[in-house]
Amino acid sequence: MTELLRQEPHVISAGLGVLADAARQQAARVTEVDWKPPMPGTEDDLVTVLGDARRTAANALAVERMLAVRAHLVDLLPAREALGLADGEFLHAGPPVSWERASGPLRGALMGAAVFEGLADDPEAAADLAARGGFTLAPCHSRGAVGPMAGVVSPSMWMFVLADPVTGRRSYCSLNEGLGKVLRYGAYSPEVISRLRWMSAVLGPLLQDAVRRRGPVDVTAILAQMVQMGDEAHNRNRSGTLMLLRDLLPSAVAAASFPASEIARAATFIGGNDHFFLNLAMPACKLALDAARDIPGATMVVAMARNGTDFGVQVSGTGDQWFTAPALTPEGLFLGSYGPQDANPDIGDSAITETAGLGGFAMAAAPAIAALVGGTAADALAATRRMYEITLAEHPLFGVPALEFRGTPAGIDVTLVARTSILPQINTGMAGRVAGTGQVGAGLVTPPAQIFPAALRALARAARA
Amino acid sequence: MTELLRQEPHVISAGLGVLADAARQQAARVTEVDWKPPMPGTEDDLVTVLGDARRTAANALAVERMLAVRAHLVDLLPAREALGLADGEFLHAGPPVSWERASGPLRGALMGAAVFEGLADDPEAAADLAARGGFTLAPCHSRGAVGPMAGVVSPSMWMFVLADPVTGRRSYCSLNEGLGKVLRYGAYSPEVISRLRWMSAVLGPLLQDAVRRRGPVDVTAILAQMVQMGDEAHNRNRSGTLMLLRDLLPSAVAAASFPASEIARAATFIGGNDHFFLNLAMPACKLALDAARDIPGATMVVAMARNGTDFGVQVSGTGDQWFTAPALTPEGLFLGSYGPQDANPDIGDSAITETAGLGGFAMAAAPAIAALVGGTAADALAATRRMYEITLAEHPLFGVPALEFRGTPAGIDVTLVARTSILPQINTGMAGRVAGTGQVGAGLVTPPAQIFPAALRALARAARA
Numbered sequence: 001m002t003e004l005l006r007q008e009p010h011v012i013s014a015g016l017g018v019l020a021d022a023a024r025q026q027a028a029r030v031t032e033v034d035w036k037p038p039m040p041g042t043e044d045d046l047v048t049v050l051g052d053a054r055r056t057a058a059n060a061l062a063v064e065r066m067l068a069v070r071a072h073l074v075d076l077l078p079a080r081e082a083l084g085l086a087d088g089e090f091l092h093a094g095p096p097v098s099w100e101r102a103s104g105p106l107r108g109a110l111m112g113a114a115v116f117e118g119l120a121d122d123p124e125a126a127a128d129l130a131a132r133g134g135f136t137l138a139p140c141h142s143r144g145a146v147g148p149m150a151g152v153v154s155p156s157m158w159m160f161v162l163a164d165p166v167t168g169r170r171s172y173c174s175l176n177e178g179l180g181k182v183l184r185y186g187a188y189s190p191e192v193i194s195r196l197r198w199m200s201a202v203l204g205p206l207l208q209d210a211v212r213r214r215g216p217v218d219v220t221a222i223l224a225q226m227v228q229m230g231d232e233a234h235n236r237n238r239s240g241t242l243m244l245l246r247d248l249l250p251s252a253v254a255a256a257s258f259p260a261s262e263i264a265r266a267a268t269f270i271g272g273n274d275h276f277f278l279n280l281a282m283p284a285c286k287l288a289l290d291a292a293r294d295i296p297g298a299t300m301v302v303a304m305a306r307n308g309t310d311f312g313v314q315v316s317g318t319g320d321q322w323f324t325a326p327a328l329t330p331e332g333l334f335l336g337s338y339g340p341q342d343a344n345p346d347i348g349d350s351a352i353t354e355t356a357g358l359g360g361f362a363m364a365a366a367p368a369i370a371a372l373v374g375g376t377a378a379d380a381l382a383a384t385r386r387m388y389e390i391t392l393a394e395h396p397l398f399g400v401p402a403l404e405f406r407g408t409p410a411g412i413d414v415t416l417v418a419r420t421s422i423l424p425q426i427n428t429g430m431a432g433r434v435a436g437t438g439q440v441g442a443g444l445v446t447p448p449a450q451i452f453p454a455a456l457r458a459l460a461r462a463a464r465a
Numbered sequence: 466m467t468e469l470l471r472q473e474p475h476v477i478s479a480g481l482g483v484l485a486d487a488a489r490q491q492a493a494r495v496t497e498v499d500w501k502p503p504m505p506g507t508e509d510d511l512v513t514v515l516g517d518a519r520r521t522a523a524n525a526l527a528v529e530r531m532l533a534v535r536a537h538l539v540d541l542l543p544a545r546e547a548l549g550l551a552d553g554e555f556l557h558a559g560p561p562v563s564w565e566r567a568s569g570p571l572r573g574a575l576m577g578a579a580v581f582e583g584l585a586d587d588p589e590a591a592a593d594l595a596a597r598g599g600f601t602l603a604p605c606h607s608r609g610a611v612g613p614m615a616g617v618v619s620p621s622m623w624m625f626v627l628a629d630p631v632t633g634r635r636s637y638c639s640l641n642e643g644l645g646k647v648l649r650y651g652a653y654s655p656e657v658i659s660r661l662r663w664m665s666a667v668l669g670p671l672l673q674d675a676v677r678r679r680g681p682v683d684v685t686a687i688l689a690q691m692v693q694m695g696d697e698a699h700n701r702n703r704s705g706t707l708m709l710l711r712d713l714l715p716s717a718v719a720a721a722s723f724p725a726s727e728i729a730r731a732a733t734f735i736g737g738n739d740h741f742f743l744n745l746a747m748p749a750c751k752l753a754l755d756a757a758r759d760i761p762g763a764t765m766v767v768a769m770a771r772n773g774t775d776f777g778v779q780v781s782g783t784g785d786q787w788f789t790a791p792a793l794t795p796e797g798l799f800l801g802s803y804g805p806q807d808a809n810p811d812i813g814d815s816a817i818t819e820t821a822g823l824g825g826f827a828m829a830a831a832p833a834i835a836a837l838v839g840g841t842a843a844d845a846l847a848a849t850r851r852m853y854e855i856t857l858a859e860h861p862l863f864g865v866p867a868l869e870f871r872g873t874p875a876g877i878d879v880t881l882v883a884r885t886s887i888l889p890q891i892n893t894g895m896a897g898r899v900a901g902t903g904q905v906g907a908g909l910v911t912p913p914a915q916i917f918p919a920a921l922r923a924l925a926r927a928a929r930a
Contacts, residue, residue, distance in 0.1 A: 228833045229704055230694040230866065239694055242707035245714075246736035253718055254729035264719035271711035367866035368693045377869050401695065401832035402867050404842050 042418040042453045045460035049415055052463040054297025062292040062300040062316045063393045063411050066356070069291050071171070071284035072216035074163045076208035078200070080155035082172055083143045088119065091140045093151025093349040094307025095322040099130045099137065103308030105186025105344050108435030109150035110135060112188030116196045117154045123188045123436070141303055141314070144290070145172040146282045146349035149184035149431055150308065157196070158204025162219060162283045169290065171283040175199055175207075178273040180438055185431045186344075187438035206258050206266050207248065214251035217244065219284040222277070223358070224397040227408070232366035233281040234350055234359030235373060235427050235442060240277030245270050282349060285356035292316050292411075299459055300392060301412040304355050304424065304447060308347035308431070311447045315414055315455050317462060323455040325448035330430050332374045332443015342440045344433040351426050351447075357395040357410025360425035360444070361387045365400045365408070372442045373427045383425045384409065390416040390424065414459060417452045507883040507918045510925035514880055517928040519762025527757040527765040527781045528858045528876050531821070534756050536636070536749035537681035539628045541673040543665070545620035547637055548608045553584065556605045558616025558814040559772025560787040564595045564602065568773030570651025570809050573900030574615030575600060577653030581661045582619045588653045588901070606768055606779070609755070610637040611747045611814035614649035614896055615773065622661070623669025627684060627748045634755065636748040640664055640672075643738040645903055650896045651809075652903035671723050671731050672713065679716035682709065684749040687742070688823065689862040692873070697831035698746040699815055699824030700838060700892050700907060705742030710735050747814065750821035757781050757876075764924055765857060766877040769820050769889065769912060773812035773896070776912050780879055780920050782927055788920040790913035795895050797839045797908015807905045809898035816891050816912075822860040822875025825890035825909070826852045830865045830873070837907045838892045848890045849874065855881040855889065879924060882917045 013020035014033040024030050038046055049055065079085045090110055097106070107127065114126035114135070129135070140147045147153055159172045177195055181187040211217065222243045226232075229239035245267065252263050270276045289302045298316035305312055312322040327345035334342070353359035363369055364384035367377035381402060387409035388394070394407030412424055423446035430441040478485035479498040489495050503511055514520065544550045555575055562571070572592065579591035579600070594600070605612045612618055624637045642660055646652040676682065687708045691697075694704035710732065717728050735741045754767045763781035770777055777787040792810035799807070818824035828834055829849035832842035846867060852874035853859070859872030877889055888911035895906040 225703075228695050238690075239704050239707065242704065242711055245711055246707055246732075249710075249714060249718075250729040250732045250736070253714075253725050253732060256725045260718055260721045260725075264715040267711075267715045267718060271715070377866050401842050 036421060039418045039421050039449065039453050042456055045453070045456045046415060046418055048460040048463050049299060049456060052297050055299060058295045058297035058317065059300055059392050059413065062295050062298040065291040066288045066411060067393065067396065068166070069164050069220070069288040070166070071162045071219045071287045072165055073160055073211060073219050073280060074216045075161040075211060076158050076204050077161055078155065078204070079153050079157050079159050079174070082159045082161055083145060083153070085153065085155040087117070087155060088134060089136045089138070089155065091138055091143060091145060091147065091151065091153040092307060093140060093147045093149065093347060094305040095310050095312030095324050096139055097137070097307040097309055099135060101309050103344050103347065104433045104435040104437070105347055105431035106150045106152070106308045108186030108188050108437070109152040109183050111435065112183045112192055113152045113154040115188065116193050117156055139305070140349055141305060143172070144170060144286070146286045146352050147174060147184070148176070148278055148282060148350045149348040149429060150186055151349050152183060156200050158200055158208075160280055160283060162280070162287055164287055164291070165216070167291070169287060171287040171290065173279045173283040175203060176273060176276045176279040179275065182438065185429070185437070185439040186435050188436055202258070202262050203266055203269065206252060206262065209255060209257045210248045210252040213255050214248060217247050219280050220397065223281060223284060227362060227365045227398045228401060230366050230368055232359055232362040232369060232427070234278070234353040235429065236274070236366045236369050237277035237281060238274045240281060241270060241274055244277055244280065278350065281358065282352050285352045285358065288356050289352065294319055297463065299414045301355055301414060304351040304426070305349045306346045306351065308344055311346060311451060313447065313451050313455055315459065318455065318458045321458060323451045323458070325450045328445050328448055330428050330443035330445035332430065332441055333372065334441035335439060338432070338440035342432050342437070343430045346426070346428060346445045347431055348428065350428065354424055354426050355412060357391070357398055357408040360427045361391070361410065362398060362400065362408040363425070363427065364402050365398075367402070369427060373444050375444070386422060387425060389420050390422050414452055414455045418456050421449070423447055423449060501886060504883045504886050504914065504918050507921055510918070510921045511880060511883055513925040513928050514764060514921060517762050520764060523760045523762035523782065524765055524857050524878065527760050527763040530756040531753045531876060532858065532861065533631070534629050534685070534753040535631070536627045536684045536752045537630055538625055538676060538684050538745060539681045540626040540676060541623050541669050542626055543620065543669070544618050544622050544624050544639070547624045547626055548610060548618070550618065550620040552582070552620060553599060554601045554603070554620065556603055556608060556610060556612065556616065556618035557772060558605060558612045558614065558812060559770040560775050560777030560789050561604055562602070562772040562774055564600060566774050568809050568812065569898045569900040569902070570812055570896035571615045571617070571773045573651030573653050573902070574617040574648050576900065577648045577657055578617045578619040580653065581658050582621055604770070605814055606770060608637070609635060609751070611751045611817050612639055612649070613641070613743055613747060613815045614813040614894060615651055616814050617648060621665050623665055623673075625745055625748060627745070627752055629752055629756070630681070632756070634752065636752040636755065638744045638748040640668060641738060641741045641744040644740065647903060650894070650902070650904040651900050653901055667723070667727050668731055668734065671717060671727065674720060674722045675713045675717040678720050679713060682712050684745050685862065688746060688749060692827060692830045692863045693866060695831050695833055697824055697827040697834060697892070699743070699818040700894065701739070701831045701834050702742035702746060703739045705746060706735060706739055709742055709745065743815065746823065747817050750817045750823065753821050754817065759784055762928065764879045766820055766879060769816040769891070770814045771811045771816065773809055776811060776916065778912065778916050778920055780924065783920065783923045786923060788916045788923065790915045793910050793913055795893050795908035795910035797895065797906055798837065799906035800904060803897070803905035807897050807902070808895045811891070811893060811910045812896055813893065815893065819889055819891050820877060822856070822863055822873040825892045826856070826875065827863060827865065827873040828890070828892065829867050832867070834892060838909050840909070851887060852890060854885050855887050879917055879920045883921050886914070888912055888914060
């Protein structure tokens with residue numbers, strides 16, 4: 001002890017930097033330990049969940065199942081047939097929500113879909129019908145489906161059908177309409193409805209015919225290629241769209257089941273919409289994550305989804321329970337004269353891509369995304385690097401060129417989020433908050449922090465049971 | 466002076482590291498200056514050329530003209546029509562070469578082309594005919610064309626016709642056959658010849674019809690996109706090929722000028738060959754560099770090309786003169802059981818991509834190329850960074866995502882190469898050295914160093930004249 005006091009003091013500081021600064025100002029030698037307390041109020045639940053004897057094996061199994069899935073596009077079908085949707089029944093993105101609590105873009109999309117289905121003559125009449133309880137609403141996720149932005153699915157819309165060839169499990173997603181004034185961003189003008197009619201009358205059946213003639217398209221393999229080609233499969237799907245066109249078009253052309261002019265129109269429509277493949281990337285991620293559901297003790301997130309009002313997560317160890325809180329509003333870049341005041345809070349099932357190790361988690365592979373959502377290529381690299389702190393695995397198929405082909409961070413662990421306070425990084429389109437507007441921009445967002453302590457609490461309760 | 470001696474000595478060392486090391490071992494403070502002598506024997510010529518009053522403005526003009534070119538695909542035509550090639554006349558890659566001095570793959574390609582043209586019944590008979598002086602040979606570059614690998618063009622082969630909409634100038638390249646056993650790698654088996662016959666009978670006319678109906682395809686714009694999508698446009702042309710398919714297929718389908726089965730076959734052929742777009746990237750680069758030719762005093766390289774025996778460069782300030790030396794053999798990765806002993810020396814006009822700021826100069830944009838040519842993503846980044854040392858410009862259209870969208874290094878300056886001894890980095894396919902073999906691998910190579918002092922000597926002579 002006497003010996004210790006004879007030496008110069010050497011301060012080791014953990015946590016807040018102010019103490020280290022104060023010691024340094026008094027000329028003391030200071031070593032700072034990079035330590036932060038966990039999210040407030042999670043200490044006891046963390047002790048319980050981290051002490052759950054099932055956890056390590058359960059998470060290993062969740063990861064193994066997620067990574068084993070191959071998603072093949074095997075068919076296209078109308079939602080009525082694929083999902084058994086009845087007249088007046090609509091699916092939407094995110095956790096459950098009522099018409100009363102629905103945001104502008106979700107309302108707008110439901111109004112447009114009701115007109116498209118012939119349930120109302122115009123959007124206003126559709127809104128009246130909805131307010132009188134005329135619509136039955138359910139989350140896409142509750143039917144094995146996902147939907148970008150508002151994510152509204154009605155019986156006559158055509159769905160991509162994806163299947164895992166090993167397990168036969170399936171997932172579903174509607175067809176992408178393009179950008180700007182489109183239903184999924186809450187627009188419902190006549191051009192939106194007539195595009196939907198063409199998609200149902202021609203595009204869906206034509207692609208169904210092409211897929212059935214050609215045989216399954218390996219969507220997972222395309223995703224792996226995309227990560228080598230500057231796409232992160234959420235807000236950049238350029239190369240994926242082109243590869244889909246390459247894979248499906250020859251069989252459509254050779255079969256000639258449709259007039260050449262319609263095949264050409266379909267090719268132009270798909271080729272002119274860099275986001276077309278998003279609606280295949282999303283159900284591929286959904287299929288992978290669904291395989292990791294319902295493993296007792298597993299703390300891995302299996303869904304992140306937003307309905308424009310609430311943000312919700314589902315966790316492997318807690319079944320179908322949603323942990324929700326009000327969605328945040330993205331920050332980013334705006335189209336034309338739109339600004340922050342025009343943006344609706346975060347909306348869409350597309351955060352399923354981040355949940356599976358793509359999107360915001362794979363931005364290091366898509367530095368050009370910076371031009372869309374703001375920031376620099378260095379920011380994109382940093383975002384991916386940060387996500388390794390809260391994930392259980394590195395995806396072996398999604399090697400990031402700029403990181404010497406290290407796999408993307410995949411499999412969000414609720415305990416790691418609670419422990420580090422690092423929130424999942426999501427990149428996203430922004431819908432106008434007023435129904436009927438359409439897209440107003442794109443940017444970055446995270447889940448509201450409080451859903452992770454809530455999920456952790458449920459995991460702790462399950463561990464104690 | 467007394468003051469100086471009273472201080473600790475501080476050594477400043479330029480050049481070889483051994484002197485700095487010796488001083489450091491004697492505990493002296495050493496600052497090393499990163500300096501190397503120029504290439505041996507270039508000192509006097511460097512003084513003359515760097516002192517040429519025309520040089521700065523001439524190079525600025527060369528750069529300006531190169532960067533101003535937009536290359537549009539405007540038509541396809543048989544070489545007979547496009548280039549006025551007569552029977553028995555063949556173009557080849559690289560600087561001029563005789564049959565006697567031609568390498569195995571160039572001989573193999575000429576033999577196959579002669580069979581394809583009906584000048585000989587079999588490859589052996591074609592070789593006899595060539596040995597008796599039956600072929601007229603000329604470099605592609607001498608006719609405004611470029612050809613990958615052997616680069617053999619015969620009158621019946623179809624050519625892409627590219628034009629700059631402002632100046633109307635044109636450049637030409639044959640259609641890409643795919644990989645493996647193909648004419649450009651020196652293979653001449655019956656499958657090679659029958660593929661060439663289909664390309665002339667169907668693929669060329671079909672694409673001609675599609676381009677004429679659609680209107681020009683902006684190849685330069687596609688190149689700019691490719692650099693955002695992991696392609697460097699020499700050994701990775703994946704996204705470029707897909708974008709071409711997207712742009713041309715709808716008009717081919719809509720017109721229905723050809724049977725649906727042939728349109729589907731063409732789409733499958735193009736979509737199944739990631740290198741198809743190389744034969745558009747190359748003439749686009751040729752068109753840009755031809756604009757920078759023949760500027761008195763300009764020290765910018767306007768062509769690098771290899772015929773499998775010699776490597777040659779042409780420089781803006783010295784007209785059509787080739788500066789040549791024996792081509793080096795690439796180092797890289799081999800297909801199947803092939804090894805270094807099977808590789809022919811460097812061959813092809815495709816180094817026109819590096820000359821224009823793509824290929825090896827843009828590898829930082831295509832880290833996945835490492836899997837093809839060897840090395841790591843970090844090596845790819847370092848290669849691009851090194852090329853800034855010997856180039857005059859950063860290409861404003863080719864922003865490298867991993868370098869925060871800094872333009873690729875473009876416009877090689879002979880004086881900078883002589884001054885730094887840094888040689889242009891080329892990535893390339895490797896042909897088997899025995900005629901008839903085909904591709905054996907892919908790798909990295911540089912020009913033989915001595916061609917740059919030779920070019921500098923000619924520039925110095927011109928400056929003194």
